[in-house]
Amino acid sequence: MLTIEQALARVLAHIPPNGAERASLAEAHGRVLAEDVVSPGELPPWPASAMDGFAVRAADVPGELVILETVAAGGVPRHRVTPGHATRIMTGAPVPDGADAVLMVEDSEPAGPDRVRLGGGATSGQHIRPQGSxxxxxxxxxxxxxxxxxxxxxxxxAVGIPAVQVAVRPKVGILSTGDELVEPGSPLGPGQIHSSNGHALAALVREAGAHPVDLGSIRDDPAALAAAFRAALRCDVVVSTGGVSVGDYDHVKDVLGELGITMDFWRVAMKPGKPLAYGVLGGTPIFGLPGNPVSCMVNFYQFVRPVLRSMLGDPTPFLPVIQAELVGRTRRRPGRPEFIRVRLFREGDVVRAEVAGHQGSAGVLSMADAHGFALLPEGATEIAGTVAVQVFDPNFQSGKDAGYRWSAP
Amino acid sequence: MLTIEQALARVLAHIPPNGAERASLAEAHGRVLAEDVVSPGELPPWPASAMDGFAVRAADVPGELVILETVAAGGVPRHRVTPGHATRIMTGAPVPDGADAVLMVEDSEPAGPDRVRLGGGATSGQHIRPQGSxxxxxxxxxxxxxxxxxxxxxxxxAVGIPAVQVAVRPKVGILSTGDELVEPGSPLGPGQIHSSNGHALAALVREAGAHPVDLGSIRDDPAALAAAFRAALRCDVVVSTGGVSVGDYDHVKDVLGELGITMDFWRVAMKPGKPLAYGVLGGTPIFGLPGNPVSCMVNFYQFVRPVLRSMLGDPTPFLPVIQAELVGRTRRRPGRPEFIRVRLFREGDVVRAEVAGHQGSAGVLSMADAHGFALLPEGATEIAGTVAVQVFDPNFQSGKDAGYRWSAP
Incomplete structure (x- = not known):
């Protein structure tokens, strides 16, 4: 059996190339940047006032000065500030030539029409954001x-760039295999179940920043499978679910063999989600995930998502990990490393983790309740106290006290 | 001056009503559910085998049994299991009537054509997932x-639901005021800067699950402002930026007065982002955020986002808060509570927070580097050690060691 790290190293050894495309700022939002961006201009583009007040020569303060003009944000000074003069200036407006300091309104008092008395002192550069600073x-x-x-x-x-190069979203062909699958909304016949992995995988692919291509549920029939896989190979990555347990995958194996691909059937030391099939054809990675909904999602997060994020050019392609305080303790018989689905919530400033629902691989509801995985290490019999949690859903906010709290530590 | 909590209580006192709409599973992904969902059917819909093996009467084991048929996933048993008989069954297939246990393949050995010898014992119900369990x-x-x-x-x-009611995305009208604003991509004239708040706010609104309506940059001219605000009031929420500092907002104030709205100009005890204008017209909340890009974003996260999430029906409308270990220490002069932008990264299983770039309100780059806000409480002069961080960007993964790590605690 492979360890999780060994299996991951194998799938990460082949990351298909991925292109870039130009996107406007609105289109680029949420995408992965495919170029290093340098500033085409300076910020601020000219010396800017950081206050509402008066632009002066510092040497003229304190003193009574003649007001030359008023410059608002968006305005342009028309006059140079010469000895004995000041320009009334607003926050964000360009500082006129000749001035080397801005005094706050609070330090001024009117001294007749077009004159101002400025108190205190001034140092050169004060309240000015220098050009390009x-x-x-x-x-x-x-x-x-x-x-x-x-x-x-x-x-x-802010630096004036209207569009950037972003990584193209890899196309991920998703196909579900199994004669028992019926689309949600259609009534179930005898022996049938609703197809859920295809829908969950499409969402997982979207959340990873890639583009799902739904190739539907395929009957376990060689001609149908061959046609589906041939279509899938036009995608950048292929993910199939179902039939990975050795023995009942024979049609898929034969079909893939005819297409020229050898799948490796791995048993990865993890729970849930032991069986995983993987192969590459013409540069396209093909993942065969288990048909069990929980195992399917666990496998996606551990193996497929890092490949997709790597294709996008993300140097940190793994789920974020945070620490949380486990509520109670969870005991297990010692065995393979186990991904325990946990619900996260906040109590005061502490993030707590609570085991989510039924933890058998049949507990599909646990995937909807959970925000992350706590890992029970190989051979361990208990997790308790502070645990590390891989977060796949950051929408945990507040639990028992749902309020805004900033009573900091 | 209002505290953050006081200002928040005021804006949360008026949450406009928001509708629901039907969405397919693909469309509903990422949206907020607007109904309580109950399962229309049972899962599993019939007693299902949890193993590849033989469906039997537990009382017949150990013993040599006659094989009636094979039922694969998606198949339908044709025969009742009677005494002395067994049905070969695959994981996920319906257990035939008459059988009350499944024995694993590992516990069987062939005993001639159509016969199997089953060893060990069996308890009623073993390896069967009962209907609706x-x-x-x-x-x-x-x-x-x-x-x-x-x-x-x-x-x-999985429970067979193809579409659900989700909260309509509130339309948020965004308008930037200021004569100095020029769209990115256009060259700057004297005294001009590129408009950035409108683009950042559109992204913030999208990230909050709402729909941005870009109303552009408006010159500080009464007729143009009146037209822009009139258009904006067709949205569910209006957010304007710029000109909130008392004194230079006069045109906007007059225009809003003519439209029948009184804005409250608040000074909220926070840093950055002190000035905030707020009013309601015809049920529509109107936020006047500061023009400074950093102050604008801080205000959005603290006040506008919770209103939008509340409109969507999210019972926990605030940003998630996690604990992180601050790298070094940060000293300040005592004053208003300060939102320190921090970059998060993972080292081993610990999340560390590092102060992001220049922390003055002019440090626009800090908002791109940061994943969250650490709060320096009112009057405090230092934060160090374990700090609570409001996370606005969960895309922090790994820092110095970018690898997959599950060396659990």
Missing amino acids: EVPRGAPVLSRGRTLGAGAIGVLA | EVPRGAPVLSRGRTLGAGAIGVLA
Whole structure:
């Protein structure tokens, strides 16, 4: 049996190439940046006032000065500030030539029409954001491989960039195998169940930043399987579910053999989700995930998602891991490492983890309740106290006290 | 000056009503559920085998039995299991009538054509998932207000539901005010800067699950502002940026007065982001956020996002908070509570927080580097050690060791 790390090393050994495309800021939001971005201009583009007040020569303060003009944000100074003069200026407006300091309104008092008395002192440069001080021209702004959240979109706009190169979303062909599968909404005949893995996988693929291509539920018939896999191979990655247990996958094996591919059937030392089939044809990775819904999702998160994130150029392709305090303790018979589905919630400033519902691989509801996986290590019989949790759903906020709390530590 | 909690209580006192709409599973993914979902059927829909093996009467084991037939997943048993008989059965297939236990293949050996010898013993019910044992008919499956991630989509499909009611995405009108604003991609004239808040806010609104309506950058001219606000009031929520500092917002104030709205200009005790304007017209909340990009985003996360999530029906509308170990220590002069932008990364199983770039409100790059806010409480002069972090970007994974690690605690 392979360890999780061994299986992961094998699938990560082959990351298919992936292209880039130009996207506007709105389209680029949430995507992975495919270029290193440097600033085409300076920020601020000119010396800018950081306050509402008066632009002066520091040497003229304290004193009574003649007001030359008023410059608002978006305005352009028309006059140079010469000795004995001041310009009324708003936050964000360009500081006029000749001035080397801004005094706050609070330090001024009117001294007749067009005159102002400025108290206190002034140091050269005060309350002025020098040209290029925030972002110099050519400064690195964002690195290739990062996911573009709202902050990154704001920065791109601020330095004047309307569009960037982003990684193309890999197309992931999804096919479910099994004669028993019926689409949700259709009534079940004898021996039938509703197809759920295809829907869950499409969502998982989207959440990983890739593009799901639904190839439907395929009957366990050689001609149908061959046609489905041939169509799937036009995608960048293929994920099938069902029939990975050795013995009942014979049709798929034969079909893939005819298409020229040898699948490795692995038993990975993990629970749930032991069986995993993997192969590559013409550069396209093909994953055969278990048909059990929980095992299918666990396998996707551990093996398929890191491949998709790596294709996108994300240098940190794994799920975030946080620490949480386990509620109670969970005992098991010693065995394979086990992914325990946990619900996360916040109590005060502490994140707590609670085992989610039924933990058998049949407990499909546990995947909807859970926000992450706590790992019971190989051979361990208990987890308790502080546990590390792989987070797949960051929508945990507050539990018993659902309020906004900032009574910091 | 209002505290953060006081300002939040005021904006949360008015949550506009929001409708629901039917969405297919693919469309519902990532949306907020607007109904309580119960299971229309049972899971499994019939007693199902949990193993590859033989369906038998437990009383007949150990013994040599006549094989009646083979039932695969998706198949339907044709024969009742009577004394002295067994049915070969695959994982997930319906258990035939008459059988009350499944024996694993490992416990069998062939005993001539159509005969099998079954060793060991059997208890009634073993390796059978009883009908409805996982999800009984009418069982609560998912609650209204929850965000539908991949696990929830899988559960809906598994119980046979093809579409659900989800909260309509509130339309958020975004307008940027200021004569100095030029769209990214256009060259800057004297005194001009690139408009960034509108782009960042559109992304923030999308990330909150709402729908941004870009109303552009509006010159500080009464007629243009009146037209823009009139258009904005067709949205469910209006967010404007710029000109919230008392004094230079006069046109907007006049225009809003003519439209029948009184804005409250608040000074909220927080840093950055002190000024915040808020009002309601005809049920529509209107937020006037500061023009400074960092202050604008901090205000959005603290005040606008909770309103949007509440409109969607999310009972936990606040950002998730996790604990992290601050790298080094951060000192400040005592003052208003301060939102320190921090970059999160993982080292082993510990999440570390590192202060992101320049923390002045001009440090726009810090919003792109950061994953969350650490709070420096009012009057405090230092944060160090374990800090609580509001996470707005969960895309932090691994830092210095970027590998997959499950060397659990």
